[in-house]
Amino acid sequence: MSPALIIARHVLQESIRRRVFVIVVALSLAFVALFAFATAEAFARLNTLSPGRGTLDTGGLATVTLVGLGMFATLFLGTVLAVFLTVGAVRGDAERGLLQPLVVRPPRRSELLLGRFAGATGVCVVYVVALYAAVIEVVHIAGGRYPDQIVGPGVALAAAVTILIALSLLGSVMLSTIANGIAMFMVFGAALVAGLLNTIGTALASGTVETIAHDIALALPFEALYQAGLHGLAANQTGFTGLLVNLGPFGSGQAGSLGLDLWAAAYLLIVASLAIVGFSRRDL
């Protein structure tokens, strides 16, 4: 077994033995139950509304909005999990004396870091995909419809969390645990603001605001991936319904593209390389 896999397995074991999974699964079940209740109520209310509201597809609007809400919650919970699994991976563990016995072993530091990345990614990707699937199914059961795209937004969500893990690991090389945790949530918050700016820019037809939001999303491509995922949920919504979706908090005018995918992959490589170089040069 390669050193990276040994460490990844160790991270998975830690997640199981420290009951991370138990807590995460229990709280996520509570979230899904609450979400299911709200979704059922929303569709029940929708069914009491009188039909014939022009071209508005209320069922479609409710479906993509609710899945969008679920997707946001999934990204948020996935981010919390990702940050807590990696926030102190290097400096934090070194300060506690956990890292030194591992680093003096023959494997390279890059392999140890890759193992931490692989372990955290394994946990978080499985988690966000499972939660996202639950959200989709809850909305389908309650409303009888699926969003326009399912796989693409799910992949975008998983990719977004993977980038967040890489950023958190890079932060753990450079910052203390507390500073890194604060930095990660501030970065996450800034990205959310960019998403809202994009919605406002679209509503006001302000090219400047949209450009700012677009640039922030590119600087933090997990947000661009999330926006692309939201866009995919309502990819086939047109007319008034499409407009309403895009103006809502869980709509997005930013479609995914090959360019974004390539940039996200390059970004991940750059962040990972910086983390590896930083870790290799750090005195422990």
Next chain:
Amino acid sequence: MSDTAAVAATALYKRYGSVTALAGVELTVRRGELVGLIGPNGAGKTTLVKIACGLTRASAGTVTVCGHRAGTAPARAALGYLAELFRFPGWCTGAEVLALHQRLARSTGGASERDELLELVGLSDAGERRVETMSKGMQQRLGIAQALIGAPPLLLLDEPTSALDPAGRRAVRELLEELRTRGVAVLLNSHLLSEIELVCDRVVILSGGRVTAAGRPSELTRAGGIEVHTAAGLRRFPTATREDAPAIVASLVGEGQQIYEVRVVRSTLEDVYLEAVTPE
């Protein structure tokens, strides 16, 4: 000869900003040799050990471990290390900690190696105990067992007995003597001078980032004269040697003195240490 040494440091410098932790250290630990590294806090002992095991990079100079540049994979494969401040994951059992390090060290010893090491450090019954339920002393012994995984030819031990009770310290001393018989070189960083004096072949005293004294304990300590307890009180003969004792006793008896005790005085390692680390 440095390429055959277990550890060889040459003109070693380490600076942290404006602070110089090591200022041209020259040190050799031969294979199978047990060397004690002593010095006051901030002398650079831990920095030296960390550079040898690749945790910290030198600002200048070189360190080799069994002929390999310190920090490289072959150098790290040749050593076992116990940090001064270390911790193992609390959720792991002792055996799991050792198994993880066996995998990383590519040791093929399996369960028999784990059992042997746990027995060697007196933790035979604690292998399935979680680290978080172990006392500090038990964790330190587990740390020593971890350092011995893969039977490395060099051990770097940074304060290995700091959390141990007297019985535990004695057990570590016996373990070090056992390791010497197996040809394992040990660089032992400790504040416990009596311990160093008891087990080490050589002692290196580090102060202000420099080696201020080095040699066998018997070479470092020196004759301190002869003390004679008589009925009239203590008589000191500071320049006398062991060979002078019969003549001194005969002379005193000739003077009518009653002799109760005769002691050949040698300076202790503590005296040597204090002399070496005290600024002139």
